[in-house]
Amino acid sequence: MLKVKNLTKKFGELIAVNDLSFEVKKGQVYGIAGPNGAGKSTVYNLITGNYSYEGKIEFDGHDITGLPPYRIAKRGIARTFQVPEIFPSLNVQETIRVGSRFGARGGLDLKHSDEIMNFVGLEEDRLQHTGLLNLLGKKKLMIGAALATKPKILMLDEPMAGSNASEIADLMVLIRNINQQLGVTIIIIEHFMKVLTELTETLLIIESGSMICCDKPEIVTNDPRVIESYLGDSYAEDK
């Protein structure tokens, strides 16, 4: 469904993404992990068209290389941000409707927007000003707005960051439901290995912009190169 071929991005001297290729299949939950600064978020920013880059990206059989972000959103690629983004001027319901109005094929769909609001569990806060939501609320809202665009694929950037155990459990259920009930393909960048091993079918590890390995999570987490460069010896011992 999403094919990334020989993706390279340089910020001046820094090579943030280095000749990276991978493919995400329809219906999958696809994980991406790696140390801080490995280039994970940059990969998202390239896929969503925020920067120019070398290489080619295909989505749903079409070349989407070089399209601007808003067009890519309309094609059916939705995303969340590592640091939650909100619209302080809008309330919860309005924010979700923005996704529907501008991002969904066929425009504003009030029924679908309300369903999504229930789906992410924000129906109680519908008229709440988004600046007043807590961190979990903001994340759910970001996911809700993204889902309101009726995406084919949803890319989550460290959704668990800053969450406690029960919130993580809560979000994991939500992510699984998005994948299974709504049939949305998911890419997830995450640091918590437990989350990745439980949720994902394929796991891509990158470091300094390059792929270290890419396979089933149980194989990846036992790969000596991954243990050495990312997970560390303590992880191996814990197991």
Add this chain to the structure above:
Amino acid sequence: MSLKHMILILCGFYCVMGIMPLFFGDTDYIMNILIMILIWAVVASCWDVIMGFAGIFSFGQVAFYVIGAYSSAILSVSLDIPPVFSIMMAGVITGLFGVLVGLPCLRLAGPYVALVTFAVHMTLVPFLRGPLGRAIGSGGSQGILTIPPIKLFGLAFSSEQLVPFFYLTFSLTIICTLVLVLVIKSYWGTAFLALKDSENFAASLGISAFKYKLMVFALTSFITGLFGALYAHYVGMLSTKMLSMDVFTILMIMMVIGGIGKYPGVVVGAVITVTLSQLLAPLGMYRPLIMGAIVVVLVLFLRDGIISPIIGLLSSRRKVGLVEKSLKVSSKGK
């Protein structure tokens, strides 16, 4: 602000304005103030839409106003185009100019947008006074002195007869205000707000910054140009004095008094500022001093402008009403 409050305030304002000539129709001094209030209310509203709503720090508002004024003046004086059409054309020309200025601003961060747009303002004076300006009929440093009145349905509208001109301005004001309210409250307005709050998030949800930012430039400069043109035919003469800091400051004061992004606060700001500036005119050089002091005091004590306490009043009255209702209900229960 809720649509209800917005409409309540605007209706109140324009109803009062609409009957003013009945009382002051014979007093030219007041009629002139009323007309200027109408004109500035719209120009300031446009500024609030682009700056307050869309979050684009455009400082070209006076420049657009002057471009509109000069365009219509030149078209009607040099090319003999009837003012009704030249005003329309001036709006379109200014709108196109707005898009042209907007284009380089799309990729710039706030402070740089302010610089670029103000640079347009700064270059207008030498342009209009210089040989290029004179070549297109700007009249150089002398300006244009013989701008014809607006002729419509066999009537002439100009500063000779203030009441008809007032109602002409009033009609155009109502139309443009309606357009602005519709835009603010439509999905366009939502797109402006979303882009202002977070351009990345907005784009990830399918909003084209390019489209909506250019749209806001086009719309606000079109309407501003229209009113600049109207002003030109009202006073009958133009000079580059319009580009002085004085005019710019007055517009800024309207915004500060009304509250940035608190539309229609800026309309109230226009009423207060235009009136004050006329009343203080005899004080000569002390006027800017007093106006400046007012701005400082307002920024310190009423940061959201004068509109917030007004809305507070409107809502508290409603709350009192609700309390009364609930009291009635509970007493019925007994």
